Amino acid sequence: MSLYIFYISNFLLLLCLTASLMQSSKIINNKIFTRPGVMVLASVQLISILLSFLILIYLFLISDFNFDLVYFNSHSEKPLIYKFSGVWGNHEGSMLLWILILVLFNFLFALSKRISERLKDITVAVQSIMIFGFVAFLFFLSNPFVLNQNNFFDGIGLNPILQDPLLAIHPPVLYVGYVGFSLVFSLAIAGLITKEVDQQWASIVKPWVFSAWAFLTAGIALGSFWAYYELGWGGYWFWDPVENASLMPWIAATALIHCVLMLQKRNVMQSWTIILAILTFSLSLVGTFLVRSGILNSVHTFASDPGRGLFILLFIFLILAFSFSLFAYNSEKINKTSSMGLISRGTGIQVNNWLLITILTIVFLGTMYPLATDLLLNKSLTVGPKYYSTTIAPIIILFLFFMFISPRLGWNDTKLYKIIIQLRYLIITSLTITLIVSLYFELFNLTEILIIFFSLLLIISSMTASINFNKQNILVRTNLGQNLAHAGFGILMMAVVSNAVYSEERIYDAKVGDNLQLQKYIFSFDKIEQVEESNYNSLKAYFQMKKDGKLIDTFTPEIRFYSNPPTITSEASILHKFFSDIYLVMNVPQDQQSISVRMHIKPFMTILWLGTLMIIIGGIVSASIRIGRFDEK
Amino acid sequence: MTSLVKSRLIKFLLSLIIVLIAVLIIIFNLRDNIIYFYGPTELLKNSDKQGQIMRLGGLVSVDSVQNETDSIFYFSITDGDNEIEVKYEGILPNLFAEDKGVVVEGVYMNDGRFIANKVLAKHDENYMPPEVIETLKKSGKWQGE
Numbered sequence A: 001m002s003l004y005i006f007y008i009s010n011f012l013l014l015l016c017l018t019a020s021l022m023q024s025s026k027i028i029n030n031k032i033f034t035r036p037g038v039m040v041l042a043s044v045q046l047i048s049i050l051l052s053f054l055i056l057i058y059l060f061l062i063s064d065f066n067f068d069l070v071y072f073n074s075h076s077e078k079p080l081i082y083k084f085s086g087v088w089g090n091h092e093g094s095m096l097l098w099i100l101i102l103v104l105f106n107f108l109f110a111l112s113k114r115i116s117e118r119l120k121d122i123t124v125a126v127q128s129i130m131i132f133g134f135v136a137f138l139f140f141l142s143n144p145f146v147l148n149q150n151n152f153f154d155g156i157g158l159n160p161i162l163q164d165p166l167l168a169i170h171p172p173v174l175y176v177g178y179v180g181f182s183l184v185f186s187l188a189i190a191g192l193i194t195k196e197v198d199q200q201w202a203s204i205v206k207p208w209v210f211s212a213w214a215f216l217t218a219g220i221a222l223g224s225f226w227a228y229y230e231l232g233w234g235g236y237w238f239w240d241p242v243e244n245a246s247l248m249p250w251i252a253a254t255a256l257i258h259c260v261l262m263l264q265k266r267n268v269m270q271s272w273t274i275i276l277a278i279l280t281f282s283l284s285l286v287g288t289f290l291v292r293s294g295i296l297n298s299v300h301t302f303a304s305d306p307g308r309g310l311f312i313l314l315f316i317f318l319i320l321a322f323s324f325s326l327f328a329y330n331s332e333k334i335n336k337t338s339s340m341g342l343i344s345r346g347t348g349i350q351v352n353n354w355l356l357i358t359i360l361t362i363v364f365l366g367t368m369y370p371l372a373t374d375l376l377l378n379k380s381l382t383v384g385p386k387y388y389s390t391t392i393a394p395i396i397i398l399f400l401f402f403m404f405i406s407p408r409l410g411w412n413d414t415k416l417y418k419i420i421i422q423l424r425y426l427i428i429t430s431l432t433i434t435l436i437v438s439l440y441f442e443l444f445n446l447t448e449i450l451i452i453f454f455s456l457l458l459i460i461s462s463m464t465a466s467i468n469f470n471k472q473n474i475l476v477r478t479n480l481g482q483n484l485a486h487a488g489f490g491i492l493m494m495a496v497v498s499n500a501v502y503s504e505e506r507i508y509d510a511k512v513g514d515n516l517q518l519q520k521y522i523f524s525f526d527k528i529e530q531v532e533e534s535n536y537n538s539l540k541a542y543f544q545m546k547k548d549g550k551l552i553d554t555f556t557p558e559i560r561f562y563s564n565p566p567t568i569t570s571e572a573s574i575l576h577k578f579f580s581d582i583y584l585v586m587n588v589p590q591d592q593q594s595i596s597v598r599m600h601i602k603p604f605m606t607i608l609w610l611g612t613l614m615i616i617i618g619g620i621v622s623a624s625i626r627i628g629r630f631d632e633k
Numbered sequence B: 001m002t003s004l005v006k007s008r009l010i011k012f013l014l015s016l017i018i019v020l021i022a023v024l025i026i027i028f029n030l031r032d033n034i035i036y037f038y039g040p041t042e043l044l045k046n047s048d049k050q051g052q053i054m055r056l057g058g059l060v061s062v063d064s065v066q067n068e069t070d071s072i073f074y075f076s077i078t079d080g081d082n083e084i085e086v087k088y089e090g091i092l093p094n095l096f097a098e099d100k101g102v103v104v105e106g107v108y109m110n111d112g113r114f115i116a117n118k119v120l121a122k123h124d125e126n127y128m129p130p131e132v133i134e135t136l137k138k139s140g141k142w143q144g145e
Helices: A002-027 A038-061 A068-073 A080-088 A091-111 A117-141 A165-194 A199-230 A241-266 A270-292 A299-304 A306-334 A345-377 A385-408 A416-422 A424-440 A446-466 A480-502 A605-624 B003-032 B040-045 B130-138
Strands: A381-383 A504-510 A515-518 A521-532 A536-547 A550-555 A558-563 A566-571 A573-576 A580-586 A595-603 B034-038 B053-060 B066-069 B072-078 B083-089 B101-108 B114-120
Touching: A002 A038, A002 A117, A038 A068, A038 A080, A038 A091, A038 A117, A068 A091, A080 A091, A080 A165, A091 A117, A091 A165, A117 A165, A117 A306, A165 A199, A165 A241, A165 A270, A165 A306, A199 A241, A199 A566, A199 A605, A241 A270, A241 A345, A270 A306, A345 A381, A345 A385, A345 B003, A385 A416, A385 A446, A385 A480, A385 B003, A416 A424, A424 A446, A446 A480, A480 A595, A480 A605, A504 A515, A515 A595, A521 A595, A536 A580, A536 A595, A550 A573, A580 A605, B003 B034, B034 B040, B040 B053, B040 B083, B040 B130, B053 B114, B053 B130, B083 B101, B101 B130
Parallel strands: B034 B053, B083 B114
Antiparallel strands: A381 B034, A504 A595, A515 A521, A521 A536, A536 A550, A536 A558, A558 A566, A573 A580, A580 A595, B053 B072, B053 B101, B066 B072, B072 B083, B101 B114
């Protein structure tokens, strides 16, 4: 049985390789492969990969340990959902998922109508070249369907820290984001070849780039949320290389979506849009594969698997070399100059593009510098999180200012003082709130005050702009997506700053019966007990939280002992309130007498996730509205 | 000058200034926030590093872990040749154990002790920080492949 599956699945991969090769040939306007058509080949690509993915899921669900991948990454006693998510909890399976999304996007794009045939052919062809490359990589260098000769009775198991419902959906969501940019990249290359990077092109690209961006945002947020409650440090962002790898394409993509809008409305910034499209996809590749192959975690795992790492580096290099030479050759032909006013919305967007690229550079340097010194000087070092916060904070102030003012400016030269007079109530309100807040909470750091002030301006400005009445007092359609996302960003920034300033942490040694204090709350340690679950044993502590003698909530931090593979994890117990989270973690007792507990008060966490959610919804709204009301003038 | 040329010139100069300021800030901040990694032998050779924030890695010496209370710990980190005593206040990660790899972050004091404010550990008992492997290889105590 396993042998048949082995043959069928490998045949399917080869089938997809062939179809992709035929599809790729459409990049040159030849007549050899006019038949079969784009749609037929795209269906073959999709069906073959979809089937092999379903086969892999099936193998994990029935726990067929004759396959290496299942043996190393699954265990028969694992709950069903983690057998399922274990499919992409490893390098080979996640590669197959990546390819599945790649062919799915290819298929969906091939379906779309009202696109010139030439542009569609070339886009699908470029996409298919990438499909070919990745399927070849999967087939030759990381084949998920490899049989072993032994009859293993049971598998090794999935790392328990990955056994979490959030982590089951985090990779697919993130991948939809990354891979969505592959289509934007293919469209950019197709635009360069047909020399038609114009308003028409921008409106074709727009829904794809916005949905990819929304998914990437959601993917990053899910990962961050998982780190918050699973890693047990009370933090949600650590400026860890792996996190930075996903943030970098996000920053580039944020610049890109604004350029696509500018191009659609004003037919400007053709070259810059193309550069950003190429950059975003390259960074997405870096994000996915360098993390998976372990280069970012450590340079040394790279050496243990030179084939994979080399392939990815070569692939990124080829993509960059090919697209930039094409760009150099054709960029003159796509540029049309049209003027913009100096003090205008366009300038504001351009300035923020610059600022985003600066932030990108900061993150890039901080992430790559330790890698470079390790490779070149054989010297291990890390860059502290303070580097990122102190360097990025001043830029964020400027960024928030331009985010606030630009949508208020027209496309043509606008008198700045007129706008400021027009917005005087808004400015006075924000200023007053900021003053009250900073005096009340004794906040005297200028950077923090300024971020709060401009965030407030942005939030109020975006919210009032989204409620707009015309002269007959009828609510007119406004740019809902933009306003939601902008207000969400303001809320996010405000929450991040307040959280950093007002977080509190206490560590206690606690015996049963002890009363521990954190601010105005008393925690009484009731009992500790052992619980047996199907795939782990756990040690659970019970704390009752009281305020003024009244019971508010019960906390149950726990430690889980997994046996397959043997691992210990801490589960934090968190109370989410609107203005602050209360967060309890315990550790393995050193002796039987007492345990140590760490308690955190994390203000504004709920608001922080709320802001992020608004950004995501804003992206989805913008993706689904065909012609955004980016300009009202 | 036509207004187009003028507006472009202003934009260009503005961008140049922004880039210059940004590059300066980035470089200075990066320099201030670099945390170096040392093994015990390396650290003893570089005694001028006292007072700086750094990372120290190696194996937790056997029988060296003592706790004053549940959250103040003393232990030694060794690479087989030399040992450095570490004081740490906080919660030890679940996988912290004697004779296992560990990386701590903190300050190397004048009296030769290391005051750690972070103990870094991955949630996998087979995981050995690559820096620790490197350290053990340097001292010839590495037993893996």
